[in-house]
Amino acid sequence: MTQTTSERYRVKPIRDRRREWPFPLNLYQTAVGRKWVMAVTGIGLLGFVLIHMIGNLHVYEGPAKMHEYAESLKNLGSGILPRSLILWLLRLSLMVMFGLHLHSAITLKEMSRKSSLNASFQSGEKKYEGGREYIAASYASRTMRWTGPIIALFLIYHLADMTWGWWLGNEFVPGDPYHNLYSSLSRIPVAIFYVIANMALAWHIFHGAWSMFQSLGINNPKYNHLRRGFAASFAGLILLGNLSFPIMTQANLIDEEERLCQVSIGDTDEILACLTKQLEDH
Amino acid sequence: MATNSKTVLDSRVPSGPLEQKWENHKFSMNLVNPNNKRKFDVIVVGTGLAGASAAASLGELGYKVKAFTFHDSPRRAHSIAAQGGINAAKNYKNDGDSVYRLFYDTIKGGDYRSREANVHRLAEVSTNIIDQATAQGVPFAREYGGLLDNRSFGGAQVSRTFYARGQTGQQLLLGAYSAMMRQVASGNVELHTRAELLDVVTKDGQACGIVTRDLISGEVIAHSAHAVVLATGGYGNVYFLSTNAMMSNVTAAWRAHRRGAFFANPCYTQIHPTCIPASDDFQSKLTLMSESLRNDGRIWVPEAFDDSRPAHEIPENERDYYLETRYPAFGNLVPRDVASRNAKNVVDQGHGVGPLKNGVYLDFSAAVGRDGHDAISAKYGNLFDMYESITGENPYEVPMRIYPAIHYTMGGVWVDYNLMTTIPGLYAIGEANFSDHGANRLGASALMQGLADGYFVLPYTIGDGLADQLGEPAVSTDDPVFTDAVSAIEDETAKWLSINGTRSVDYFHRELGRLVWDHIGMSRNKEGLEKAVSEIGALKEEFYNDVRVLGSADTLNLSLEKAGRVSDFFELAELMAHDALERKESCGGHFREEHQTIEGEAQRDDDNFAHVAAWEWNGKDALQTRHVEKLDFENVTPTQRSYK
Amino acid sequence: MSEIITVNLKIWRQEGPEKSGCFEEYTQKITTEASFLEMIDLLNEDLNNQGLEPVAIESDCREGICGTCGVMINGQAHGPRKATTTCQLHMREFSDGDEIVIEPFRAISFPVIRDLVVDRSPFDQIIESGGYISVNTGAASDANLTPVPKEAADQAFDAAACIGCGACVAACPNSAAQLFTSAKLAHMASLPQGQPERWKRTETMVETMEEFFGSCTNHGECHEACPKEINLDFIAFMNRDYMKAKVKNRALSGQR
Known part of the structure; x- marks a missing residue:
């Protein structure tokens, strides 16, 4: 039997098809499924970013309201469930979403790298030695893999800074977010870092919030033209809200001079009691 | 001169009334039992409409099919470039169409030079093709009610042409290609890409396989089978400038001819009236604009000689709408040969337009004024875009410039009613055979014929020939008939590389094309044809001595591939000239200046030339023998075509 | 209207799938009426006359429908004109003295067969x-x-x-x-x-x-x-x- 030409020259697959995992894990086996996971987790993270930003706007109502907001998060569902349970569940799902988003991004990137780089026998790393002219790919879409890590690093810093208080040391008052925010963002380098990171976040959302419609296949000629606008306004809104915190702190619109419950009055419990009382008096 | 034979070729047309011939024949043919089909190997060469549809259908039946294409993918075949549409006698428009009318139009359009029985069969199965293609997902144009739309086409007075925008050939080919790929997946079709047929192998007079060259490694390989099907298209590229694809060639058909398959009517070549005129001397090919444009465009030239004014500056009363004046009934929709010859006449007389004065206008201003820009754009948008991208002119504003170009070849390998050539076991389908179009093909009939042969005719008739061979294994490729053929091809390849002359293959092809176009083109005469015979012969000698093919035989080598093809074109061109000389009449695409009516129309000679001329190869330097298959017209009476 | 221009070509040459390739530079005079592939045809004719192997480049229908042709021209697939295949691209898109970089379509699963020809x-x-x-x-x-x-x-x-x-x-x-x-x-x-x-x-x-x-x-x-x-x-x-x-x-x- 002679070999068919397609057998002789059949281009070998660059990856083998693996045995299919049971549903729903099989969704995560293919790139299309993984992009879907990225989009779904992206939506979750977008929701978080939006609510986080809106919640933080309480800072403009003063330390007491900010304290109340923080308490209300812990009290979510507390009429029925143990206090903080819902908050922890939310945190857990955020961590899972973040982990999946990150893992799928890294593995998909690797898959693309294996399919396109070294494509020329000699040229090595670059796909086209003669250069590449981009027409449609926006700066945002091409920099997802840079804005992503910036956001991830920022997130760790941000948690360490505002939740765990590693860098504020004695200045850190658990349960008094107003104070913590002020103490952190009043330092110029920190404020600059926040500005940069949030710009990266908005940049990331600008492509991501459009791209997710494609990945999920949410598509209808009737509203397709709105998708870009949605992504741009969402990114703009987040940028505006989040940038206001470092900028307003630096502009002294967020400050502690006229604060009723000065941090110097005593230990954490005393401060928090003062804030609670202030709310009740109001 | 060629020698004439008294042999009368047997077309094996079944007896009985015309409309029952195919039905009866299907019943009387030998069948191969479904379980036995897998014992037969069938080679299909070419994967255009005819080849892909045949490979798919044979695979579905259970035959072991080996499909060959010299392209990188079966989807590249030149069927893909057909624009206008495909005819079928569906009568969806209720305008009086019928199988008989399609049959009649095709016979008449072919200028009474085709076989009645074949053409009637073609018309019968035409309706099945539309059903088949629709079921495969071919996105034919539809009306708002969701049913299929039709349009009218040159040479017909009913709307029977189904179309998919201006890309009907592409969509039909993708349908046939996907059907074939389904059989590839199922294992019934073995696909060989980048494999060019260089010889047909016979043993004891029976076709038993082919020899191909792997275009990447240069390896020459033998493949054996119980039957070989050639679906390798036409030979229009003998003219160098044609609307055929760059790689289209006659090699497969010609090598079969050299092994004993008669070659019929090579002088029947069709000139397509609506192509974009050449813009310079090294133009590589011509681009066709669908004939459907003639539905709405008006053809005219300036009345004045050598008029260099832009079109819009020429007032209405100084324009000559020559087709509308001369043919009031059909106007701009006269058949292709009539439209082409008239264009040539006006240009030759000095009315040509464009920078090289080599075209006529096809004007849409009236249609745009009547139906609006949007309606015209919906119908012809992609054609207009294509015209603009090639010429840089916008046809909504400036009239298109068009000129005839070679487009299709009605001649080809002679086949009987079973589509079998004069070599038992060797079949030819689609444009490769001498086909059902007589001396001239109607618009939108090429797709119909290719698919009819591949889907609905060959799958039945091939069984008739195979049934006798049950139990016999295919000839081994170790047999001397194969090993000899392989080494002959290896020698031929080596020969091209060793000549090391001074001119490129393309140079000779272009020169050959010029000769063929000048002397065996739109109109021919004795003197020119005799000149062609001697000049082609001289150029051929020069080609064999002075061509320069560089590189090696064991890598992809495009000029080496082409050298073999051009050499076959040389031999074909000589035969075309002989055939044109011998056919001392004008019919369809073959117009002899000596034989025309007083009005300048083609004049047939039914008494002496109502036959097919099939040529037999007698060796490289010997003259070929002309055999004759008489054409009987039992149902239609040949009349002088009149489109007035 | 047509004019004659000279373009500087940088074309990827690679003898076979396993060989390493490099850019070769050529200059070509051409009328702007010509198509891009006719410009390459002319270059190949010249190369052939000089005894140099022509550039391997695939094309077939030259009407933009068969999909055979396709090269990367100045970093854009099928060149600068929108909705146009390489074969439908005309030299009127270029100006005198332009540098044109021509590379094959690249991807790991589109291995180069020779010069500008890839396996798709x-x-x-x-x-x-x-x-x-x-x-x-x-x-x-x-x-x-x-x-x-x-x-x-x-x-x-x-x-x-x-x-x-x-x-x-x-x-x-x-x-x-x-x-x-x-x-x-x-x-x-x-x-x-x-x-x-x-x-x-x-x-x-x-x-x-x-x-x-x-x-x-x-x-x-x-x-x-x-x-x-x-x-x-x-x-x-x-x-x-x-x-x-x-x-x-x-x-x-x-x-x-």
């Missing part, structure tokens, strides 16, 4: 895995038995217009073949005839595609490079259909 057979493998409607010859019912809404037929055509040239993969920074695959899927999924095998087809074609090509990051470069301007929306359709295919109970798909 993985596309055939994708089609082979399911890009068809299973209907045997002769088994079809009358074509007008199943009405297809005009809008659906038009969309099917828009998708089916793909010529399989590979520009989408070449233009994609990820070497993803989503546009090609989704166009074939959308063509068939838009038609009633394509429904019975819709989910299986989507699954197998997507999974075959992923054996060869990268992952889509929705840049949109493929659509810009596509000579037939295949819409990005088809990729979204494919993504949705793929997820549905994984979730759907196909036993119920005969129900309305």
Whole structure:
């Protein structure tokens, strides 16, 4: 039997098809499924970013309201469930979403790298030695893999800074977010870092919030033209809200001079009691 | 001169009334039992409409099919470039169409030079093709009610042409290609890409396989089978400038001819009236604009000689709408040969337009004024875009410039009613055979014929020939008939590389094309044809001595591939000239200046030339023998075509 | 109107799949009426006359429909003109003295065969895995038995217009073949005839595609490079259909 030409020259697959995992894990086996996971987790993270930003706007109502907001998060569902349970569940799902988003991004990137780089026998790393002219790919879409890590690093810093208080040391008052925010963002380098990171976040959302419609296949000629606008306004809104915190702190619109419950009055419990009382008096 | 034979070729047309011939024949043919089909190997060469549809259908039946294409993918075949549409006698428009009318139009359009029985069969199965293609997902144009739309086409007075925008050939080919790929997946079709047929192998007079060259490694390989099907298209590229694809060639058909398959009517070549005129001397090919444009465009030239004014500056009363004046009934929709010859006449007389004065206008201003820009754009948008991208002119504003170009070849390998050539076991389908179009093909009939042969005719008739061979294994490729053929091809390849002359293959092809176009083109005469015979012969000698093919035989080598093809074109061109000389009449695409009516129309000679001329190869330097298959017209009476 | 220009060419030359390649520089005089490939034809004729091997470049129909031609011209698949294949590109797009860098379409699954010729057979493998409607010859019912809404037929055509040239993969920074695959899927999924095998087809074609090509990051470069301007929306359709295919109970798909 002679070999068919397609057998002789059949281009070998660059990856083998693996045995299919049971549903729903099989969704995560293919790139299309993984992009879907990225989009779904992206939506979750977008929701978080939006609510986080809106919640933080309480800072403009003063330390007491900010304290109340923080308490209300812990009290979510507390009429029925143990206090903080819902908050922890939310945190857990955020961590899972973040982990999946990150893992799928890294593995998909690797898959693309294996399919396109070294494509020329000699040229090595670059796909086209003669250069590449981009027409449609926006700066945002091409920099997802840079804005992503910036956001991830920022997130760790941000948690360490505002939740765990590693860098504020004695200045850190658990349960008094107003104070913590002020103490952190009043330092110029920190404020600059926040500005940069949030710009990266908005940049990331600008492509991501459009791209997710494609990945999920949410598509209808009737509203397709709105998708870009949605992504741009969402990114703009987040940028505006989040940038206001470092900028307003630096502009002294967020400050502690006229604060009723000065941090110097005593230990954490005393401060928090003062804030609670202030709310009740109001 | 060629020698004439008294042999009368047997077309094996079944007896009985015309409309029952195919039905009866299907019943009387030998069948191969479904379980036995897998014992037969069938080679299909070419994967255009005819080849892909045949490979798919044979695979579905259970035959072991080996499909060959010299392209990188079966989807590249030149069927893909057909624009206008495909005819079928569906009568969806209720305008009086019928199988008989399609049959009649095709016979008449072919200028009474085709076989009645074949053409009637073609018309019968035409309706099945539309059903088949629709079921495969071919996105034919539809009306708002969701049913299929039709349009009218040159040479017909009913709307029977189904179309998919201006890309009907592409969509039909993708349908046939996907059907074939389904059989590839199922294992019934073995696909060989980048494999060019260089010889047909016979043993004891029976076709038993082919020899191909792997275009990447240069390896020459033998493949054996119980039957070989050639679906390798036409030979229009003998003219160098044609609307055929760059790689289209006659090699497969010609090598079969050299092994004993008669070659019929090579002088029947069709000139397509609506192509974009050449813009310079090294133009590589011509681009066709669908004939459907003639539905709405008006053809005219300036009345004045050598008029260099832009079109819009020429007032209405100084324009000559020559087709509308001369043919009031059909106007701009006269058949292709009539439209082409008239264009040539006006240009030759000095009315040509464009920078090289080599075209006529096809004007849409009236249609745009009547139906609006949007309606015209919906119908012809992609054609207009294509015209603009090639010429840089916008046809909504400036009239298109068009000129005839070679487009299709009605001649080809002679086949009987079973589509079998004069070599038992060797079949030819689609444009490769001498086909059902007589001396001239109607618009939108090429797709119909290719698919009819591949889907609905060959799958039945091939069984008739195979049934006798049950139990016999295919000839081994170790047999001397194969090993000899392989080494002959290896020698031929080596020969091209060793000549090391001074001119490129393309140079000779272009020169050959010029000769063929000048002397065996739109109109021919004795003197020119005799000149062609001697000049082609001289150029051929020069080609064999002075061509320069560089590189090696064991890598992809495009000029080496082409050298073999051009050499076959040389031999074909000589035969075309002989055939044109011998056919001392004008019919369809073959117009002899000596034989025309007083009005300048083609004049047939039914008494002496109502036959097919099939040529037999007698060796490289010997003259070929002309055999004759008489054409009987039992149902239609040949009349002088009149489109007035 | 036409004029004669001189262009400086930088063309990728590579003798075979296993050989290493490099750029060679040439200059070519040409009229602006000529097509890009006729310019290469002329260059090859000159090279041949000088005893140098011509540049291997594939083309066939030269009408922009067969999909055989395709090279990277100055970093753009099929060159600078929108919705135009390499063969339909004319020299009037260039000016005197321009440098034109010509490279083959690149992707790991499009190995270079020689110079500018690449192997695009993985596309055939994708089609082979399911890009068809299973209907045997002769088994079809009358074509007008199943009405297809005009809008659906038009969309099917828009998708089916793909010529399989590979520009989408070449233009994609990820070497993803989503546009090609989704166009074939959308063509068939838009038609009633394509429904019975819709989910299986989507699954197998997507999974075959992923054996060869990268992952889509929705840049949109493929659509810009596509000579037939295949819409990005088809990729979204494919993504949705793929997820549905994984979730759907196909036993119920005969129900309305």
